[in-house]
Amino acid sequence: MRVLVIGSGLGGLLSAACLLRAGHEVDVFERLPITGGRFTNIEYKGFQLSTGALHMIPHGPTGPLGTLLRYLGSDVQIVRADPMATIRTPIEKDSTDYTHGFQDIDFHDFGKRFSLLNKIKLTVLITTTRIFPPKKGSMADWCSKNLKDDWALRIADSFCGWALSLRAKDVPAAEVFEIIENMYRYSGSGIPLGGCKGVIDTLIDVITSCGGKIHTSSEVSRIIIEDKKAVGIVTDDGKEHRGDIVISDIGHIETSRLYDANMATEDMEKYLTSIKELKPSAGVKICLSSNEPLIGHAGVLLTPYARRINGINEVTNIDPSLAPPGKHLTMAHQCVEWENLNRLKDEIDLGLSDLAEIFAGKDYEVLLIQSYSGEWPVNRASSGTDPTNKTPFEGLYIVGDGAKGKGGIEVDGIALGVRNAIKDILNQKNQSID
Amino acid sequence: MEISKRCVGCGQCAAFCPKEAIIVKGIAFITADCIQCRICMAYCPMKAIEESV
Numbered sequence: 001m002r003v004l005v006i007g008s009g010l011g012g013l014l015s016a017a018c019l020l021r022a023g024h025e026v027d028v029f030e031r032l033p034i035t036g037g038r039f040t041n042i043e044y045k046g047f048q049l050s051t052g053a054l055h056m057i058p059h060g061p062t063g064p065l066g067t068l069l070r071y072l073g074s075d076v077q078i079v080r081a082d083p084m085a086t087i088r089t090p091i092e093k094d095s096t097d098y099t100h101g102f103q104d105i106d107f108h109d110f111g112k113r114f115s116l117l118n119k120i121k122l123t124v125l126i127t128t129t130r131i132f133p134p135k136k137g138s139m140a141d142w143c144s145k146n147l148k149d150d151w152a153l154r155i156a157d158s159f160c161g162w163a164l165s166l167r168a169k170d171v172p173a174a175e176v177f178e179i180i181e182n183m184y185r186y187s188g189s190g191i192p193l194g195g196c197k198g199v200i201d202t203l204i205d206v207i208t209s210c211g212g213k214i215h216t217s218s219e220v221s222r223i224i225i226e227d228k229k230a231v232g233i234v235t236d237d238g239k240e241h242r243g244d245i246v247i248s249d250i251g252h253i254e255t256s257r258l259y260d261a262n263m264a265t266e267d268m269e270k271y272l273t274s275i276k277e278l279k280p281s282a283g284v285k286i287c288l289s290s291n292e293p294l295i296g297h298a299g300v301l302l303t304p305y306a307r308r309i310n311g312i313n314e315v316t317n318i319d320p321s322l323a324p325p326g327k328h329l330t331m332a333h334q335c336v337e338w339e340n341l342n343r344l345k346d347e348i349d350l351g352l353s354d355l356a357e358i359f360a361g362k363d364y365e366v367l368l369i370q371s372y373s374g375e376w377p378v379n380r381a382s383s384g385t386d387p388t389n390k391t392p393f394e395g396l397y398i399v400g401d402g403a404k405g406k407g408g409i410e411v412d413g414i415a416l417g418v419r420n421a422i423k424d425i426l427n428q429k430n431q432s433i434d
Numbered sequence: 435m436e437i438s439k440r441c442v443g444c445g446q447c448a449a450f451c452p453k454e455a456i457i458v459k460g461i462a463f464i465t466a467d468c469i470q471c472r473i474c475m476a477y478c479p480m481k482a483i484e485e486s487v
Contacts, residue, residue: 033476042449051446217476344443344460369459371443376479 001429004233004241005029006220006258007249009037010411011400013203014418015247017072020210022422022431027243028212029235031219035204037249037400038376039411041197044368046324049287050196052372054331055315055322056081056300057199058163058409059182060190065199065415074202077193079318081299083107084188085311087155088303088358097305098357104301113151121147133177140169142176154304161310161335162300163409165283165378170337175384178407186412191298191318223248223258223396228265230396233258245395245425251380251402252387253278259393267392278385278402280377282336284308284348286355287329290364293317294330306354308334308347330364341373379404383413389421397421435474437462441482447474 001024008030016026038052061078085107143152156168192198224232232242248255252275298317312332323329334351380402405416448456455467475483
């Protein structure tokens with residue numbers, strides 16, 4: 001079978017490698033001169049910054065992505081961060097910011113800050129929600145209904161902001177509890193050696209050694225549909241490429257612009273209406289350089305009392321090669337709410353003043369401020385809203401951050417989605433994955 | 435070079451600019467150091483960089 005992949009982001013490359021391993025012929029078409037989409041490195045002033053992601057794999061070497069990479073024969077090393085996360089809290093109990101000093105507590109001790117009543121409630125809730133996960137409402141609704149505690153909502157906002165680039169009010173509680181379940185299942189985050197590009201390079205090795213082809217600077221301008229089936233693509237040089245399967249890594253909405261959506265059927269209209277409602281998540285990443293470590297470990301520092309910054313990591317504590325010798329690379333992430341996108345510069349200024357308080361007395365330099373929204377977002381489908389990998393057309397599948405698997409954070413969600421799509425494709429051919 | 439409204443501020447162009455002529459804060463700005471080499475255009479994922487007329 002011949003497979004055509006649109007986009008060489010993580011989802012596209014994972015799909016290509018899976019199908020090559022299963023013995024199929026694969027061509028990947030990438031619009032840009034570089035591969036990796038929003039999951040690779042860009043060099044800036046000697047630092048290995050990234051095109052998007054924060055050089056981190058949410059569930060580390062044993063999570064969905066780590067497992068899939070090993071299965072594919074990638075030899076990237078993913079080093080587990082220890083501690084997984086710390087939480088910066090104001091030193092004065094009634095203070096709501098970091099200006100009077102702070103202390104960092106281990107993530108696993110977050111329950112200790114609750115009142116006695118809420119501590120008891122939490123113990124009960126941890127067990128009951130695992131058996132009966134909430135079906136309706138947002139994570140913020142769940143917190144205010146069950147815990148009525150400012151601390152609970154702050155932790156939820158900080159965690160959802162860091163992991164999903166969303167406020168707790170914009171994430172279904174069911175999705176958060178699925179994520180928590182995955183944290184029990186797969187454990188915490190890890191840093192791929194070489195950063196995001198460390199992963200991408202090994203995937204490209206797998207693809208080329210299996211005879212797959214990657215065409216960079218080659219934009220797909222059209223998907224050819226015949227009898228409600230995807231049968232090929234046209235590249236911007238006018239060349240037609242025929243195939244049995246088309247996999248698109250550019251999300252449901254952008255993909256729908258590549259075919260004639262006027263072939264009106266009831267299924268098609270329903271699909272187009274549902275994907276129009278998708279909202280990509282937005283966020284800002286502020287990259288910092290310092291001589292001394294600002295955090296001191298490679299896990300996440302959650303900052304629930306900052307105005308905008310949700311969490312920060314310092315990957316050079318595991319992989320010093322991501323910065324020039326003697327330097328550290330620290331990356332802060334802040335979620336940007338949809339209604340604040342029109343005042344993005346003010347949002348960035350709030351993030352910068354947060355950092356001045358979080359790292360008060362420390363010496364650092366702002367390297368680059370990177371923002372993501374709209375058609376180049378944090379996630380094409382905000383977590384908890386992902387459609388499936390299927391489209392109304394036979395042979396046309398969507399992978400990547402616009403079609404993540406349930407309960408999957410960021411790139412682990414992409415791996416879960418790819419797995420689902422590949423399973424479906426191979427099932428049709430009576431093949432199986434794993 | 436000119437930055438269009440499509441720019442989201444991802445900073446990818448700044449990393450490929452040989453002259454460090456791009457500043458980014460929410461959106462990219464081309465400074466006077468630009469030598470019109472057009473390299474940034476190819477790397478922009480939003481097709482937000484256009485040649486000045």
